Amino acid sequence: MLPNTGKLAGCTVFITGASRGIGKAIALKAAKDGANIVIAAKTTQAHPKLPGTIYTAAEEIEAAGGKALPCAVDVRDEQQINNAVEKAVEQFGAYTIAKYGMSMCVLGMAEEFKGEIAVNALWPKTAIHTAAMDMLGGSGIESQCRKVDIIADAAYSIFKKPKSFTGNFIIDENILREEGVKNFDVYAIKPGHPLLPDFFLDEHPDTIIKKVESRGAVPELKEEKPQPPPKPRSGAVEETFRIVKDSLTDDVVQATQAIYQFELSGEDGGTWFLDLKSKGGNVGYGEPSHQADVVMSMSTDDFVKMFSGKLKPTMAFMSGKLKIKGNMALAIKLEKLMNQMNARL
Secondary structure (H helix, E strand, O other): OOOOOOOOOOOEEEEEEEOOOHHHHHHHHHHHHOOEEEEOOOOOOOOOOOOOOOOHHHHHHHHHHOEEEEOOOOOOOOOHHHHHHHHHHOOOOOOOEOOOOOOOHHHHHHHHHHOOOOOEEEEEOOOOOOOOHHHHHOOOOOHOOOOHHHHHHHHHHHOOOOOOOOOOEEEHHHHHHOOOOOOHHHHHHHOOOOOOOOOOOOOOOOOHHHHHHHHHHOOOOOOOOOOOOOOOOOOOHHHHHHHHHOOOOOOHHHOOOOEEEEEEOOOOEEEEEEEEEOOOEEEEEOOOOOOEEEEEEEHHHHHHHHHHOOOOOOHHOOOOOOOEOOOOHHHHHHHHHHHHHHOOO
Protein backbone atom coordinates (compact mmCIF):
# COMPACT_ATOMS: atom_id res chain seq x y z
CA MET A 1 0.00 0.00 0.00
CA LEU A 2 1.17 3.56 -0.75
CA PRO A 3 1.88 5.45 2.51
CA ASN A 4 0.36 8.87 3.16
CA THR A 5 2.78 11.80 3.16
CA GLY A 6 0.60 14.64 4.47
CA LYS A 7 0.92 16.59 1.22
CA LEU A 8 -2.85 17.04 0.84
CA ALA A 9 -3.31 18.75 4.22
CA GLY A 10 -5.51 21.80 3.69
CA CYS A 11 -6.35 20.89 0.08
CA THR A 12 -10.00 20.66 -0.91
CA VAL A 13 -11.02 17.63 -2.96
CA PHE A 14 -14.35 17.60 -4.82
CA ILE A 15 -15.34 13.95 -5.34
CA THR A 16 -18.38 12.72 -7.23
CA GLY A 17 -19.72 9.34 -6.17
CA ALA A 18 -17.96 9.60 -2.81
CA SER A 19 -20.71 7.95 -0.77
CA ARG A 20 -19.32 4.48 -1.51
CA GLY A 21 -16.88 2.41 -3.57
CA ILE A 22 -13.96 3.98 -5.41
CA GLY A 23 -15.02 7.57 -4.71
CA LYS A 24 -15.17 6.98 -0.96
CA ALA A 25 -11.85 5.13 -0.99
CA ILE A 26 -10.16 8.14 -2.63
CA ALA A 27 -11.85 10.44 -0.11
CA LEU A 28 -10.61 8.41 2.87
CA LYS A 29 -7.07 8.29 1.47
CA ALA A 30 -7.01 12.10 1.11
CA ALA A 31 -8.70 12.56 4.51
CA LYS A 32 -5.77 10.81 6.25
CA ASP A 33 -3.64 13.78 5.12
CA GLY A 34 -6.14 16.21 6.62
CA ALA A 35 -7.77 17.23 3.34
CA ASN A 36 -11.18 18.88 2.98
CA ILE A 37 -13.56 16.57 1.11
CA VAL A 38 -16.66 17.63 -0.80
CA ILE A 39 -18.86 14.52 -1.06
CA ALA A 40 -20.93 15.02 -4.21
CA ALA A 41 -23.27 12.06 -4.59
CA LYS A 42 -26.96 11.21 -4.97
CA THR A 43 -27.55 8.95 -1.98
CA THR A 44 -29.02 10.80 0.99
CA GLN A 45 -31.01 7.89 2.41
CA ALA A 46 -29.88 4.30 2.90
CA HIS A 47 -30.37 2.12 -0.18
CA PRO A 48 -31.71 -1.42 0.36
CA LYS A 49 -28.94 -2.97 -1.76
CA LEU A 50 -26.10 -0.41 -1.75
CA PRO A 51 -24.24 0.63 1.41
CA GLY A 52 -23.56 4.22 2.42
CA THR A 53 -24.96 7.74 2.09
CA ILE A 54 -23.27 11.11 1.78
CA TYR A 55 -23.74 11.51 5.54
CA THR A 56 -22.25 8.17 6.59
CA ALA A 57 -19.30 8.87 4.24
CA ALA A 58 -18.85 12.27 5.92
CA GLU A 59 -18.64 10.58 9.32
CA GLU A 60 -15.95 8.18 8.07
CA ILE A 61 -13.98 10.99 6.42
CA GLU A 62 -13.92 13.09 9.58
CA ALA A 63 -12.98 10.04 11.66
CA ALA A 64 -10.02 9.54 9.29
CA GLY A 65 -8.77 13.08 9.93
CA GLY A 66 -10.37 15.11 7.15
CA LYS A 67 -13.14 17.70 6.99
CA ALA A 68 -16.30 16.77 5.08
CA LEU A 69 -19.01 18.64 3.23
CA PRO A 70 -21.81 16.31 2.11
CA CYS A 71 -23.70 17.63 -0.94
CA ALA A 72 -26.63 15.91 -2.66
CA VAL A 73 -25.59 15.97 -6.34
CA ASP A 74 -26.84 14.25 -9.47
CA VAL A 75 -24.06 14.93 -11.99
CA ARG A 76 -26.65 15.06 -14.78
CA ASP A 77 -28.08 18.21 -13.18
CA GLU A 78 -25.87 21.22 -13.90
CA GLN A 79 -27.57 23.36 -11.27
CA GLN A 80 -26.89 20.81 -8.54
CA ILE A 81 -23.21 20.77 -9.54
CA ASN A 82 -23.06 24.57 -9.45
CA ASN A 83 -24.73 24.62 -6.03
CA ALA A 84 -22.22 22.09 -4.66
CA VAL A 85 -19.27 24.10 -6.00
CA GLU A 86 -20.66 27.28 -4.41
CA LYS A 87 -21.05 25.49 -1.06
CA ALA A 88 -17.48 24.19 -1.32
CA VAL A 89 -16.11 27.67 -1.99
CA GLU A 90 -18.19 29.11 0.85
CA GLN A 91 -17.02 26.51 3.38
CA PHE A 92 -13.45 25.81 2.28
CA GLY A 93 -12.55 28.88 0.22
CA ALA A 94 -12.00 26.93 -3.02
CA TYR A 95 -11.36 23.44 -4.22
CA THR A 96 -8.01 22.42 -5.59
CA ILE A 97 -8.57 18.85 -6.74
CA ALA A 98 -11.59 17.21 -8.35
CA LYS A 99 -12.53 13.65 -9.19
CA TYR A 100 -15.29 13.29 -11.76
CA GLY A 101 -16.40 10.39 -13.93
CA MET A 102 -14.01 9.54 -16.77
CA SER A 103 -14.42 11.38 -20.05
CA MET A 104 -12.62 12.10 -23.29
CA CYS A 105 -12.80 15.76 -22.21
CA VAL A 106 -9.46 15.19 -20.47
CA LEU A 107 -7.27 16.28 -23.37
CA GLY A 108 -9.34 19.37 -24.18
CA MET A 109 -9.60 20.47 -20.56
CA ALA A 110 -5.90 19.84 -19.97
CA GLU A 111 -5.09 22.19 -22.83
CA GLU A 112 -7.68 24.79 -21.83
CA PHE A 113 -6.53 24.98 -18.21
CA LYS A 114 -2.80 24.39 -18.76
CA GLY A 115 -0.75 26.04 -16.03
CA GLU A 116 -3.81 26.51 -13.81
CA ILE A 117 -5.46 23.12 -13.28
CA ALA A 118 -4.11 19.65 -14.03
CA VAL A 119 -6.60 17.31 -15.72
CA ASN A 120 -5.86 13.58 -15.88
CA ALA A 121 -7.82 10.36 -16.37
CA LEU A 122 -7.26 7.33 -14.16
CA TRP A 123 -8.35 3.80 -15.06
CA PRO A 124 -7.99 0.51 -13.20
CA LYS A 125 -6.13 -2.26 -14.97
CA THR A 126 -8.42 -4.87 -13.46
CA ALA A 127 -11.99 -5.04 -12.20
CA ILE A 128 -12.45 -3.31 -8.83
CA HIS A 129 -14.71 -4.80 -6.18
CA THR A 130 -17.58 -2.44 -5.39
CA ALA A 131 -21.28 -2.85 -4.70
CA ALA A 132 -21.87 -2.12 -8.38
CA MET A 133 -19.55 -4.97 -9.37
CA ASP A 134 -21.46 -7.35 -7.11
CA MET A 135 -24.66 -6.41 -8.92
CA LEU A 136 -23.00 -6.66 -12.33
CA GLY A 137 -21.03 -9.86 -11.87
CA GLY A 138 -23.06 -11.78 -9.33
CA SER A 139 -21.92 -14.13 -6.60
CA GLY A 140 -18.20 -14.93 -6.57
CA ILE A 141 -17.13 -12.05 -8.81
CA GLU A 142 -15.18 -10.46 -5.94
CA SER A 143 -12.48 -13.15 -6.13
CA GLN A 144 -11.58 -11.83 -9.61
CA CYS A 145 -11.29 -8.21 -8.44
CA ARG A 146 -8.92 -5.89 -6.66
CA LYS A 147 -9.81 -3.69 -3.68
CA VAL A 148 -10.77 -0.04 -4.10
CA ASP A 149 -7.53 0.76 -2.23
CA ILE A 150 -5.50 0.47 -5.44
CA ILE A 151 -7.48 3.29 -7.08
CA ALA A 152 -7.23 5.40 -3.93
CA ASP A 153 -3.44 4.94 -3.85
CA ALA A 154 -3.12 5.69 -7.58
CA ALA A 155 -5.26 8.82 -7.26
CA TYR A 156 -3.21 9.93 -4.27
CA SER A 157 0.00 9.59 -6.27
CA ILE A 158 -1.51 11.83 -8.97
CA PHE A 159 -2.67 14.40 -6.42
CA LYS A 160 0.93 14.76 -5.20
CA LYS A 161 2.23 15.71 -8.65
CA PRO A 162 2.68 19.31 -9.88
CA LYS A 163 0.16 21.06 -12.17
CA SER A 164 2.48 20.40 -15.11
CA PHE A 165 1.48 16.73 -14.87
CA THR A 166 -1.64 17.04 -17.01
CA GLY A 167 -3.43 15.51 -20.02
CA ASN A 168 -2.46 11.97 -19.07
CA PHE A 169 -4.44 8.74 -19.31
CA ILE A 170 -3.11 6.69 -16.42
CA ILE A 171 -3.47 3.03 -15.46
CA ASP A 172 -3.50 2.48 -11.69
CA GLU A 173 -0.95 -0.33 -11.69
CA ASN A 174 1.45 1.55 -13.97
CA ILE A 175 1.65 4.70 -11.85
CA LEU A 176 2.03 2.69 -8.65
CA ARG A 177 4.92 0.76 -10.19
CA GLU A 178 6.55 4.13 -10.88
CA GLU A 179 6.02 4.94 -7.18
CA GLY A 180 7.95 1.81 -6.28
CA VAL A 181 5.07 -0.53 -5.47
CA LYS A 182 6.04 -4.11 -6.30
CA ASN A 183 3.61 -6.29 -4.39
CA PHE A 184 0.16 -6.02 -5.97
CA ASP A 185 -1.22 -9.06 -4.18
CA VAL A 186 -2.01 -6.76 -1.24
CA TYR A 187 -4.68 -5.17 -3.42
CA ALA A 188 -6.32 -8.44 -4.47
CA ILE A 189 -9.52 -9.60 -2.80
CA LYS A 190 -8.22 -13.16 -3.23
CA PRO A 191 -4.43 -13.10 -3.74
CA GLY A 192 -3.24 -15.45 -6.47
CA HIS A 193 -6.64 -15.74 -8.16
CA PRO A 194 -6.88 -14.66 -11.84
CA LEU A 195 -8.16 -11.10 -12.21
CA LEU A 196 -10.71 -9.75 -14.66
CA PRO A 197 -9.41 -6.93 -16.85
CA ASP A 198 -11.27 -3.63 -16.55
CA PHE A 199 -14.34 -3.23 -18.79
CA PHE A 200 -13.07 -0.34 -20.85
CA LEU A 201 -9.38 -0.98 -21.40
CA ASP A 202 -8.22 -2.01 -24.87
CA GLU A 203 -6.11 -4.76 -23.35
CA HIS A 204 -7.86 -8.00 -22.44
CA PRO A 205 -5.10 -10.59 -22.01
CA ASP A 206 -6.22 -13.96 -23.38
CA THR A 207 -4.19 -15.72 -20.70
CA ILE A 208 -6.30 -14.09 -17.99
CA ILE A 209 -9.55 -14.95 -19.74
CA LYS A 210 -8.44 -18.58 -20.17
CA LYS A 211 -7.53 -18.82 -16.49
CA VAL A 212 -10.94 -17.44 -15.52
CA GLU A 213 -12.65 -19.93 -17.83
CA SER A 214 -10.61 -22.78 -16.35
CA ARG A 215 -12.19 -21.99 -12.98
CA GLY A 216 -15.54 -23.16 -14.33
CA ALA A 217 -17.01 -19.82 -15.41
CA VAL A 218 -18.12 -21.16 -18.79
CA PRO A 219 -21.13 -23.48 -18.99
CA GLU A 220 -20.59 -26.83 -20.67
CA LEU A 221 -21.54 -27.03 -24.32
CA LYS A 222 -24.51 -29.05 -25.38
CA GLU A 223 -24.40 -31.53 -28.22
CA GLU A 224 -24.67 -29.87 -31.60
CA LYS A 225 -28.28 -29.48 -32.67
CA PRO A 226 -29.75 -28.48 -36.01
CA GLN A 227 -30.26 -24.77 -36.37
CA PRO A 228 -33.86 -23.72 -37.14
CA PRO A 229 -34.34 -22.10 -40.52
CA PRO A 230 -34.16 -18.32 -40.22
CA LYS A 231 -37.38 -16.39 -40.55
CA PRO A 232 -37.58 -13.35 -42.78
CA ARG A 233 -36.83 -10.32 -40.60
CA SER A 234 -36.73 -6.61 -41.19
CA GLY A 235 -36.17 -3.45 -39.21
CA ALA A 236 -33.47 -1.95 -37.00
CA VAL A 237 -32.47 -5.19 -35.27
CA GLU A 238 -32.01 -7.06 -38.54
CA GLU A 239 -30.02 -4.13 -39.94
CA THR A 240 -27.84 -4.06 -36.80
CA PHE A 241 -27.05 -7.76 -37.16
CA ARG A 242 -26.33 -7.27 -40.88
CA ILE A 243 -23.74 -4.61 -40.07
CA VAL A 244 -22.30 -6.78 -37.31
CA LYS A 245 -21.99 -9.68 -39.74
CA ASP A 246 -20.24 -7.49 -42.32
CA SER A 247 -17.77 -6.43 -39.62
CA LEU A 248 -16.76 -9.96 -38.63
CA THR A 249 -13.28 -11.21 -39.42
CA ASP A 250 -11.29 -14.30 -38.55
CA ASP A 251 -9.21 -12.14 -36.21
CA VAL A 252 -12.31 -10.98 -34.32
CA VAL A 253 -13.54 -14.57 -34.00
CA GLN A 254 -10.14 -15.83 -32.88
CA ALA A 255 -9.82 -13.07 -30.29
CA THR A 256 -13.33 -13.55 -28.87
CA GLN A 257 -14.15 -17.28 -29.01
CA ALA A 258 -17.67 -16.98 -27.63
CA ILE A 259 -21.30 -17.47 -28.60
CA TYR A 260 -23.82 -14.82 -27.59
CA GLN A 261 -27.58 -15.24 -27.50
CA PHE A 262 -29.96 -12.28 -27.38
CA GLU A 263 -33.50 -12.55 -26.06
CA LEU A 264 -35.14 -9.40 -27.40
CA SER A 265 -38.59 -8.12 -26.50
CA GLY A 266 -40.69 -5.76 -28.59
CA GLU A 267 -41.01 -5.21 -32.32
CA ASP A 268 -38.58 -7.27 -34.40
CA GLY A 269 -37.65 -9.16 -31.24
CA GLY A 270 -37.26 -12.84 -30.49
CA THR A 271 -34.12 -14.93 -30.13
CA TRP A 272 -31.01 -13.93 -32.07
CA PHE A 273 -27.41 -15.11 -31.88
CA LEU A 274 -23.87 -13.94 -32.56
CA ASP A 275 -21.46 -16.84 -33.07
CA LEU A 276 -17.84 -15.79 -32.60
CA LYS A 277 -16.49 -19.32 -32.29
CA SER A 278 -17.18 -20.80 -35.72
CA LYS A 279 -14.77 -19.99 -38.55
CA GLY A 280 -15.56 -16.57 -39.96
CA GLY A 281 -18.29 -15.98 -37.39
CA ASN A 282 -22.02 -15.92 -37.94
CA VAL A 283 -25.20 -14.12 -36.86
CA GLY A 284 -28.84 -15.04 -37.23
CA TYR A 285 -32.37 -15.33 -35.98
CA GLY A 286 -33.08 -18.23 -33.64
CA GLU A 287 -30.92 -20.17 -31.22
CA PRO A 288 -27.26 -20.93 -32.00
CA SER A 289 -26.28 -24.50 -32.91
CA HIS A 290 -24.20 -24.74 -29.71
CA GLN A 291 -25.14 -23.52 -26.25
CA ALA A 292 -24.44 -19.83 -25.77
CA ASP A 293 -21.69 -18.73 -23.40
CA VAL A 294 -23.61 -15.52 -22.63
CA VAL A 295 -27.35 -14.81 -22.81
CA MET A 296 -28.45 -11.17 -22.86
CA SER A 297 -32.08 -10.15 -22.42
CA MET A 298 -33.32 -6.65 -23.29
CA SER A 299 -35.75 -4.72 -25.49
CA THR A 300 -35.09 -4.30 -29.20
CA ASP A 301 -34.80 -0.53 -28.77
CA ASP A 302 -32.13 -0.89 -26.09
CA PHE A 303 -30.30 -3.51 -28.17
CA VAL A 304 -29.99 -1.11 -31.10
CA LYS A 305 -28.95 1.74 -28.80
CA MET A 306 -26.33 -0.48 -27.15
CA PHE A 307 -24.70 -1.57 -30.40
CA SER A 308 -24.76 1.99 -31.78
CA GLY A 309 -22.98 3.38 -28.70
CA LYS A 310 -25.97 5.33 -27.36
CA LEU A 311 -26.36 3.05 -24.33
CA LYS A 312 -23.41 1.67 -22.38
CA PRO A 313 -23.88 -2.03 -21.52
CA THR A 314 -22.75 -1.43 -17.94
CA MET A 315 -25.31 1.35 -17.47
CA ALA A 316 -27.97 -0.77 -19.16
CA PHE A 317 -27.27 -3.58 -16.70
CA MET A 318 -27.22 -1.34 -13.65
CA SER A 319 -30.53 0.28 -14.64
CA GLY A 320 -32.21 -3.08 -15.20
CA LYS A 321 -32.53 -2.67 -18.96
CA LEU A 322 -30.11 -5.53 -19.60
CA LYS A 323 -29.99 -8.92 -17.92
CA ILE A 324 -26.93 -11.14 -18.37
CA LYS A 325 -26.53 -14.86 -17.75
CA GLY A 326 -23.33 -16.83 -18.30
CA ASN A 327 -19.67 -15.89 -18.55
CA MET A 328 -19.10 -12.28 -17.46
CA ALA A 329 -15.55 -12.19 -18.86
CA LEU A 330 -16.94 -12.99 -22.33
CA ALA A 331 -19.68 -10.40 -21.87
CA ILE A 332 -16.92 -7.85 -21.33
CA LYS A 333 -15.25 -8.96 -24.57
CA LEU A 334 -18.48 -8.24 -26.44
CA GLU A 335 -18.50 -4.70 -25.09
CA LYS A 336 -15.08 -4.16 -26.66
CA LEU A 337 -16.44 -5.42 -29.97
CA MET A 338 -19.39 -3.04 -29.73
CA ASN A 339 -17.04 -0.10 -29.25
CA GLN A 340 -15.22 -1.05 -32.45
CA MET A 341 -18.49 -1.20 -34.41
CA ASN A 342 -20.08 1.99 -33.10
CA ALA A 343 -18.80 4.10 -35.98
CA ARG A 344 -20.66 1.91 -38.48
CA LEU A 345 -23.97 1.61 -36.62
